[in-house]
Amino acid sequence: MPFADPKTEMKNRQIVLQKRPEGLPKLSDFAFVESDVPQLSDGQILVKHRYLGLAPAARIRMSAGPSYAPPTPIGGVIYGQAAGLVVASKHPRFSAGEAVVVTDGGWQEYSIASSRMVAKASPQLAPLTVWLGILGVSGFTAYVGLLDVGQPKEGEVVVVSAASGAVGSLVGQIARIKGCYVVGISGGPEKCAYVVDDLKFDACVDHRNPDFGDALARACPDGIDIYFDNVGGPVRDEAFKLMKDFGRVVICGLIAEYNDEASSGPSWASLLTKRLTVRGFLTRDYVHRKQDFETDTSHWYANGQVRLRDDISHGLEQTPSAFINLLTGKNFGKAIVELDQST
Amino acid sequence: MPFADPKTEMKNRQIVLQKRPEGLPKLSDFAFVESDVPQLSDGQILVKHRYLGLAPAARIRMSAGPSYAPPTPIGGVIYGQAAGLVVASKHPRFSAGEAVVVTDGGWQEYSIASSRMVAKASPQLAPLTVWLGILGVSGFTAYVGLLDVGQPKEGEVVVVSAASGAVGSLVGQIARIKGCYVVGISGGPEKCAYVVDDLKFDACVDHRNPDFGDALARACPDGIDIYFDNVGGPVRDEAFKLMKDFGRVVICGLIAEYNDEASSGPSWASLLTKRLTVRGFLTRDYVHRKQDFETDTSHWYANGQVRLRDDISHGLEQTPSAFINLLTGKNFGKAIVELDQST
Numbered sequence: 001m002p003f004a005d006p007k008t009e010m011k012n013r014q015i016v017l018q019k020r021p022e023g024l025p026k027l028s029d030f031a032f033v034e035s036d037v038p039q040l041s042d043g044q045i046l047v048k049h050r051y052l053g054l055a056p057a058a059r060i061r062m063s064a065g066p067s068y069a070p071p072t073p074i075g076g077v078i079y080g081q082a083a084g085l086v087v088a089s090k091h092p093r094f095s096a097g098e099a100v101v102v103t104d105g106g107w108q109e110y111s112i113a114s115s116r117m118v119a120k121a122s123p124q125l126a127p128l129t130v131w132l133g134i135l136g137v138s139g140f141t142a143y144v145g146l147l148d149v150g151q152p153k154e155g156e157v158v159v160v161s162a163a164s165g166a167v168g169s170l171v172g173q174i175a176r177i178k179g180c181y182v183v184g185i186s187g188g189p190e191k192c193a194y195v196v197d198d199l200k201f202d203a204c205v206d207h208r209n210p211d212f213g214d215a216l217a218r219a220c221p222d223g224i225d226i227y228f229d230n231v232g233g234p235v236r237d238e239a240f241k242l243m244k245d246f247g248r249v250v251i252c253g254l255i256a257e258y259n260d261e262a263s264s265g266p267s268w269a270s271l272l273t274k275r276l277t278v279r280g281f282l283t284r285d286y287v288h289r290k291q292d293f294e295t296d297t298s299h300w301y302a303n304g305q306v307r308l309r310d311d312i313s314h315g316l317e318q319t320p321s322a323f324i325n326l327l328t329g330k331n332f333g334k335a336i337v338e339l340d341q342s343t
Numbered sequence: 344m345p346f347a348d349p350k351t352e353m354k355n356r357q358i359v360l361q362k363r364p365e366g367l368p369k370l371s372d373f374a375f376v377e378s379d380v381p382q383l384s385d386g387q388i389l390v391k392h393r394y395l396g397l398a399p400a401a402r403i404r405m406s407a408g409p410s411y412a413p414p415t416p417i418g419g420v421i422y423g424q425a426a427g428l429v430v431a432s433k434h435p436r437f438s439a440g441e442a443v444v445v446t447d448g449g450w451q452e453y454s455i456a457s458s459r460m461v462a463k464a465s466p467q468l469a470p471l472t473v474w475l476g477i478l479g480v481s482g483f484t485a486y487v488g489l490l491d492v493g494q495p496k497e498g499e500v501v502v503v504s505a506a507s508g509a510v511g512s513l514v515g516q517i518a519r520i521k522g523c524y525v526v527g528i529s530g531g532p533e534k535c536a537y538v539v540d541d542l543k544f545d546a547c548v549d550h551r552n553p554d555f556g557d558a559l560a561r562a563c564p565d566g567i568d569i570y571f572d573n574v575g576g577p578v579r580d581e582a583f584k585l586m587k588d589f590g591r592v593v594i595c596g597l598i599a600e601y602n603d604e605a606s607s608g609p610s611w612a613s614l615l616t617k618r619l620t621v622r623g624f625l626t627r628d629y630v631h632r633k634q635d636f637e638t639d640t641s642h643w644y645a646n647g648q649v650r651l652r653d654d655i656s657h658g659l660e661q662t663p664s665a666f667i668n669l670l671t672g673k674n675f676g677k678a679i680v681e682l683d684q685s686t
Binding site for chain 2: 274
């Protein structure tokens with residue numbers, strides 16, 4: 001399982017899909033391989049990864065079957081964002097030494113990408129990890145999911161699950177900026193305290209509490225206008241019970257269902273009687289909002305209005321276990337793997 | 344259970360809620376009572392019912408618990424539309440002899456209503472039963488549900504369940520007028536033949552067919568843009584599997600769930616990966632569309648572009664069993680009870 005000693009400096013250590021996971025992935029679903037870094041073609045950029053950004057969405061691609069993205073093939077590098085420095089470029093807009101984020105850098109040390117998949121990550125504006133979180137895909141997911149799909153109005157009650165996770169943290173803070181009353185759902189007293197004390201949510205409810213449904217109802221005595229769902233499963237079903245008429249449920253993630261957690265499903269009748277709207281979204285459909293996102297979020301970040309804790313693991317070898325921790329709610333903030341830069 | 348002989352002509356025979364049904368209502372959940380017709384107050388109208396229009400939504404009010412409408416109290420008259428003639432009026436806009444529809448006439452021979460609940464039903468434009476169906480609440484439900492909630496575009500694939508029922512018949516015909524490809528779902532070969540031959544849907548699939556899911560997939564080889572759901576349950580779950588990206592699911596009725604039919608629920612993950620929108624609606628929120636509905640639908644009706652079969656039972660005593668038939672899919676068209684006019 002551990003890597004062989006690198007033979008040359010330009011070996012690329014990678015984590016590939018060994019076996020399609022059933023339910024929650026196991027370490028044995030992944031394999032470590034080493035390959036040569038290929039030659040650059042015209043228009044391509046070679047990036048040495050310093051950080052991998054982990055996101056639950058990678059789980060979807062580990063399964064076969066039709067979805068919005070082709071599945072990772074067996075033996076293929078696992079999907080994921082990466083941030084690092086350009087080491088060689090055959091593209092006029094990028095030069096060696098520049099900090100960038102690669103949309104599908106993957107779980108590996110180096111990636112070769114077209115310019116379409118690479119974005120500059122100015123260190124003057126923010127450290128590299130922030131380009132994976134607040135100013136990266138987590139931030140963009142929170143931004144369009146809350147504002148475009150959820151359409152919050154001032155004074156509305158917004159509830160977000162996985163509130164101490166990357167997307168959840170940002171959804172709640174943006175909702176507060178928009179004048180909403182914000183209640184987080186998180187696992188355990190430490191995370192709940194962080195969500196209220198550091199992220200400044202109005203309240204946070206611990207879903208591990210056996211009294212969870214009642215506690216959520218007490219935190220939202222007038223019901224919920226927007227439920228931003230990162231988890232699915234039984235937590236979603238409880239939130240559904242509290243939806244107000246004309247409420248909106250934003251389906252962003254389904255961690256519980258990726259892992260086959262049992263759930264009886266939300267009350268379908270309430271969709272009708274409360275005239276709810278339930279909508280799933282993917283950021284790929286909101287490219288037209290990228291400029292607004294960058295303008296607003298970099299402003300909020302510079303002002304200290306949004307923050308996001310980094311949850312950093314060290315070394316490529318730790319990536320599968322960090323990912324499994326993310327799917328089981330053991331992460332606390334943006335799950336990031338920092339790669340050894342010595343080779 | 345049968346009525347006592349009427350003592351005077353102004354006795355009002357009524358059907359009241361004896362017991363809250365569990366699942367599918369039973370005949371013993373209803374009771375027959377007789378009361379005096381009360382005196383009219385200023386502004387009120389007394390209507391003698393000729394037809395009762397049955398709709399599954401009455402089932403919701405038979406249950407206790409919070410919903411969009413207060414539950415029918417035990418001993419209260421069952422909710423429902425009625426059409427008939429004004430027999431006395433203390434309202435300047437209505438006079439004896441006029442044909443009207445009473446929104447909540449209820450399962451009884453007479454109702455007393457305010458003008459807000461009474462609409463004129465010109466016999467020059469259409470027979471009384473049409474004012475309960477195409478030009479009544481069934482038509483309005485189909486119109487706003489399809490056009491405002493579903494938002495069909497020319498060339499899209501629209502699938503509607505309970506296609507030989509009142510709302511389903513009209514949804515499909517309006518979708519055809521709007522240039523959609525329309526597939527009905529109905530129970531049994533006779534209804535399916537009617538949906539295709541008489542209502543001119545492009546296809547109809549029998550949900551009683553053990554091969555139903557595959558048959559629906561064959562009828563919609565490119566998938567479904569709009570699924571207009573009148574039933575919920577396993578039929579809905581199969582339709583969900585065929586939704587196209589950005590598809591819309593309109594939740595109009597949940598007959599299967601009113602009756603506690605088992606269903607594993609639709610795939611929640613597909614909401615996300617296909618970016619679906621699922622929305623429940625009630626006609627009460629679309630009052631601003633009433634004028635458009637009347638203009639369009641009376642035009643389509645006059646041109647013969649929409650039709651709706653009347654499924655008529657005779658005599659107030661038949662109302663509970665006709666209603667149970669409606670909930671079990673035994674009706675065929677708009678379920679109407681014609682009342683004896685001799686007393």
